[in-house]
Amino acid sequence: MTNNNSSLAIILINWNQFNLTQACIVSLKKCNYNNFKIILVDNASEDKSGIKLINKFPDVVFIQNKKNLGFTGANNKGIQYAINHSFKFVMLLNNDTEVDKNFISPLINKLSNNSKLGAVQPIITNWHNRNIIWNFGGKINKFTGQVQTINKGKKIDQINLKKETEWISGCCFVVKSEIIEKVGKLDNSYFVYFEDVDWSVRIIQSGYKLELEPKSLIYHHEGASWKNKKKSIEGSISPYTHYLNIRNHIYFILKFKHKFNPIGALLYQIIKIGGYSLYFLMRFRFLKLKMVWKGLMDAFKIKVS
16 A cells, blocks of 8 residues: 555556557656556457556556446546555546656645645647647636637747646646545546536635646647547547537536526527537538537436536
8 A cells, every 4th residue: 555645646548549558658657756656447448458558567557447437437446546545646647648757746746835736737738749738727718608728729938827727637637635535536427528627616616726837748649539530421520529528518517507607608508509500510410410419408417416
C-alpha cells in the first residue's frame, strides 16, 4: 500500500487502441517524477489490446472491464482503486496523449502548496504541432449554458497565463484524493463528454479553485477517440458522438439549472439543434439527424442527481 504524501495514481482508459495507449505509457515511463503508478483500465476491448498491453507492461496495475463502461465508468474504477490504496493524488489522462518528461512535478507542487486548490491542468497542445494549444482553460457561459474552450488554436507564447479556470479538461488533470471523497466520483450518467465540466462545477461548489499550470505540458492526438476510421456518407465523426453531445449538454444544464438563464439556455439549444438538423438534412446524414433528436429526448429521461 502506498502512503507517501506525494503519491500519484495515473489512470488510463484503453478501448481498442493498442498503439496510442502503448505510446502514452512509454512517454510516462520517461518522466522524472518517481512516485507514481499507472492504473490501466481496459474497457472491454474487442481487439485484445488490453491483454497485449498488460503483457508488454506487467508493472502497470491492470483492471479489466467486462463491458464498455465509458470514460466515466472506467475512470471511476481506477479512481476507486487509487482511493482504496491511499494515493494522495489522482490524475486522469487520455490514452491518446504523450507527455513531456517534466510535466508531473509542477502539477503536484501547485496542488501541494495551496489548500484551496482542488485540481490543476497542464497545457495541452496538438501532437502534430506541439506549439499550438488544444486546451488551456475553459469558460461556462451563464446565459446560454455553452461550454467554451479558451486559447484553442493559439501558439504557446500567445496564451493568456491567467491561472484560474472555470472548468478543466478530462484529457488531463490532477485532483487531490480528499477532494474526490468530498465531491464524489465522475457522474456515470454522462458516459463520456461533459463529465469533466460537471466535475469541475462540483469541485468549485465545494469551495475549491481550479487552476492551470503553464510549466506542465502534454501532447494530444485530437479526434483519435471520436472519429470514424472510415469516412462514409455520415462523415468522419461518429453519429453516437453527436447523440452524446446533445444529450449530455442538456443534462448538464438541467442538473445545474440554477446557474443558467433559462431563456438563454433554451434559445441556445433551439439554435444548436436546429442548426445540426438542417445541416444533416442537407447532407443526407439521416442517422446523425436521428441521433441528434434521440439525444434531445433521452436527456430528459436521465434522473438528475
